[in-house]
Amino acid sequence: MKKHNFYAGPSILPQVAIDETINALKDFAGTGISLASVSHRSKEFDAVMDEAVALFKELLNIPEGYSVIFLGGGASLQFAMVPFNLLNKKAVYVNTGTWASKAMKEAKLFGEVVEIKEANYFKLPHNFDYPTDADYIHITTNNTIYGTEYKKDIDYKIPVVADMSSDIFSRPVDISKYDLIYGGAQKNLAPSGVTFAIFKNDIFGKVTRPIPTMLGYTIHAENNSMYNTPPVIPVFTALQTLRWIKANGGVAGMKKRNDEKASKLYAEIDRNKMFKSTVQGEDRSIMNVCFIMNEEYKDFEAEFAKFSSEKGMLGIKGHRSVGGFRASIYNALEIESVDALIQTMQEFEKMH
Amino acid sequence: MKKHNFYAGPSILPQVAIDETINALKDFAGTGISLASVSHRSKEFDAVMDEAVALFKELLNIPEGYSVIFLGGGASLQFAMVPFNLLNKKAVYVNTGTWASKAMKEAKLFGEVVEIKEANYFKLPHNFDYPTDADYIHITTNNTIYGTEYKKDIDYKIPVVADMSSDIFSRPVDISKYDLIYGGAQKNLAPSGVTFAIFKNDIFGKVTRPIPTMLGYTIHAENNSMYNTPPVIPVFTALQTLRWIKANGGVAGMKKRNDEKASKLYAEIDRNKMFKSTVQGEDRSIMNVCFIMNEEYKDFEAEFAKFSSEKGMLGIKGHRSVGGFRASIYNALEIESVDALIQTMQEFEKMH
Numbered sequence: 001m002k003k004h005n006f007y008a009g010p011s012i013l014p015q016v017a018i019d020e021t022i023n024a025l026k027d028f029a030g031t032g033i034s035l036a037s038v039s040h041r042s043k044e045f046d047a048v049m050d051e052a053v054a055l056f057k058e059l060l061n062i063p064e065g066y067s068v069i070f071l072g073g074g075a076s077l078q079f080a081m082v083p084f085n086l087l088n089k090k091a092v093y094v095n096t097g098t099w100a101s102k103a104m105k106e107a108k109l110f111g112e113v114v115e116i117k118e119a120n121y122f123k124l125p126h127n128f129d130y131p132t133d134a135d136y137i138h139i140t141t142n143n144t145i146y147g148t149e150y151k152k153d154i155d156y157k158i159p160v161v162a163d164m165s166s167d168i169f170s171r172p173v174d175i176s177k178y179d180l181i182y183g184g185a186q187k188n189l190a191p192s193g194v195t196f197a198i199f200k201n202d203i204f205g206k207v208t209r210p211i212p213t214m215l216g217y218t219i220h221a222e223n224n225s226m227y228n229t230p231p232v233i234p235v236f237t238a239l240q241t242l243r244w245i246k247a248n249g250g251v252a253g254m255k256k257r258n259d260e261k262a263s264k265l266y267a268e269i270d271r272n273k274m275f276k277s278t279v280q281g282e283d284r285s286i287m288n289v290c291f292i293m294n295e296e297y298k299d300f301e302a303e304f305a306k307f308s309s310e311k312g313m314l315g316i317k318g319h320r321s322v323g324g325f326r327a328s329i330y331n332a333l334e335i336e337s338v339d340a341l342i343q344t345m346q347e348f349e350k351m352h
Numbered sequence: 353m354k355k356h357n358f359y360a361g362p363s364i365l366p367q368v369a370i371d372e373t374i375n376a377l378k379d380f381a382g383t384g385i386s387l388a389s390v391s392h393r394s395k396e397f398d399a400v401m402d403e404a405v406a407l408f409k410e411l412l413n414i415p416e417g418y419s420v421i422f423l424g425g426g427a428s429l430q431f432a433m434v435p436f437n438l439l440n441k442k443a444v445y446v447n448t449g450t451w452a453s454k455a456m457k458e459a460k461l462f463g464e465v466v467e468i469k470e471a472n473y474f475k476l477p478h479n480f481d482y483p484t485d486a487d488y489i490h491i492t493t494n495n496t497i498y499g500t501e502y503k504k505d506i507d508y509k510i511p512v513v514a515d516m517s518s519d520i521f522s523r524p525v526d527i528s529k530y531d532l533i534y535g536g537a538q539k540n541l542a543p544s545g546v547t548f549a550i551f552k553n554d555i556f557g558k559v560t561r562p563i564p565t566m567l568g569y570t571i572h573a574e575n576n577s578m579y580n581t582p583p584v585i586p587v588f589t590a591l592q593t594l595r596w597i598k599a600n601g602g603v604a605g606m607k608k609r610n611d612e613k614a615s616k617l618y619a620e621i622d623r624n625k626m627f628k629s630t631v632q633g634e635d636r637s638i639m640n641v642c643f644i645m646n647e648e649y650k651d652f653e654a655e656f657a658k659f660s661s662e663k664g665m666l667g668i669k670g671h672r673s674v675g676g677f678r679a680s681i682y683n684a685l686e687i688e689s690v691d692a693l694i695q696t697m698q699e700f701e702k703m704h
Contacts, residue, residue: 012385074566077424229588
């Protein structure tokens with residue numbers, strides 16, 4: 001039976017990216033040795049890193065004056081690196097969920113944090129006031145756990161730092177509106193173990209605290225992301241995914257795919273008598289579609305979890321902190337998987 | 353032609369570890385999906401993490417009261433994490449080369465550093481005095497660039513922190529003599545992208561500075577190395593390598609293999625009129641064998657580089673900071689590769 005991978009991350013990647021990684025683990029770029037065993041200082045791996053950075057810039061239309069780097073440590077390490085490098089006195093954090101909240105917690109170690117928040121995480125703050133003397137505003141563009149997403153680039157009067165772990169490459173982004181974008185790559189890009197950062201070159205150097213070498217940004221850019229040994233396999237797979245994105249219409253092509261998958265699935269949730277969406281209107285994520293049982297069917301949650309699992313749906317259990325269900329429909333997920341989930345929901349509806 | 357992988361790291365891994373990684377990238381543990389796309393919260397990956405930690409403890413005979421964790425970020429990030437967590441006032445750094453020196457540089461951001469050093473890096477400091485009121489002493493047990501190694505566990509009067517990036521699992525270690533051991537895994541253990549740390553549980557909590565969550569150690573142990581998303585593929589491959597070590601006599605078996613390879617290669621360097629070793633006696637590394645051309649043959653360096661490369665020897669160029677040659681002969685390197693290198697050296701000698 002075909003398995004449909006709705007995991008929230010690590011998550012589905014293009015099959016061709018996995019196949020090429022397998023090929024490289026057998027023999028990397030004709031070197032006669034495995035990608036797992038090749039030096040990151042080899043000219044063959046240099047070429048991988050160079051092309052990955054170049055495709056990042058090309059696909060996201062990154063303006064002059066920005067750098068792209070790959071690091072280890074995950075977005076969670078970025079939660080500390082951002083304030084370490086940028087927070088002098090005060091920063092604004094838009095608290096839109098668990099991850100934004102974790103980012104904010106780290107910032108508080110370094111300075112004053114002004115928190116922007118709705119009454120609950122199922123709605124995003126819009127058009128809010130914020131202090132314009134803050135060092136930066138931090139947003140999480142897509143919130144995997146609650147299924148909300150800022151799908152438009154917003155103009156702010158102060159530098160913008162964005163965690164785009166879970167929606168990078170899902171749609172065109174106007175990079176010029178951001179000063180620093182970071183993310184764990186294990187959703188739309190690569191296996192876990194590599195983190196990306198895109199930053200305007202002139203934003204650093206304004207804090208006075210000493211910064212450990214590895215926790216700076218510029219040094220990694222100056223060393224083509226090889227100041228220390230990079231995570232070779234995840235970077236290689238990221239490159240294969242970037243090539244696949246380019247071959248499939250770039251980020252505009254991804255947006256079309258994702259809009260189609262998301263609108264079909266939300267339509268079914270809105271229509272099906274047994275389920276309801278936890279997020280309404282413009283805040284709905286096109287990456288993580290969260291839904292719960294309608295009030296009169298709430299006792300059927302465990303049964304649907306079992307039923308859908310038997311139909312080959314993997315990873316649709318909601319995050320442990322919110323319950324219900326979550327279908328993560330990242331770039332690489334085919335529309336056939338969304339159709340299969342919809343069919344499963346309809347079959348379940350007919351049974352009751 | 354067979355390639356012999358003498359890279360200093362990332363470097364040769366057991367073929368079975370690579371083969372099993374390839375199998376898991378096709379279908380991980382019968383889940384029907386790839387290791388690259390599986391959630392780290394799946395029970396199948398939980399089992400991988402649990403077994404990797406258990407084998408770490410078993411193979412190294414780690415006493416009760418110690419934890420083993422896997423992280424991202426590389427040993428270079430550990431250079432900062434160590435003083436962040438342990439340096440109150442003063443630490444001793446045994447400066448035995450480039451990496452030790454980098455570790456020391458980060459420590460200086462956090463407190464006073466007492467440096468122990470020989471006149472040059474081709475000799476290790478032994479039986480030196482050091483302040484016994486220091487918070488810890490930091491040593492680098494194996495120095496990849498200079499080819500020196502502390503092959504015995506030394507008793508110190510203060511807590512010991514050791515970077516074992518390049519000789520972990522190459523020999524039995526008396527873990528009880530150490531308080532914290534860390535290392536990048538990309539030599540004897542895994543592809544790049546995962547870092548290990550072994551620590552005595554009661555050594556932390558003695559500094560007062562605030563520590564960003566990801567830069568603590570205990571939190572990772574408390575969350576079974578899944579406080580944040582771990583580098584799934586490198587951890588999986590590490591497990592396969594650990595199984596291979598166990599199947600091949602454990603760390604005692606590795607020491608036997610490595611001693612045999614190292615003594616054969618050093619014997620040839622000492623015998624061959626064209627080459628000479630840069631390190632003498634007990635300081636010689638059994639992991640990285642460094643050699644240069646003898647004075648009267650020093651103009652033949654480029655020619656030997658080319659000749660050996662044509663014979664399938666990969667990665668024997670010495671580190672750019674010291675020149676000459678370096679054969680890294682980690683656990684997974686077969687003695688046949690050492691024999692091939694020796695034969696190449698002998699052929700080259702006959703030609704001149």
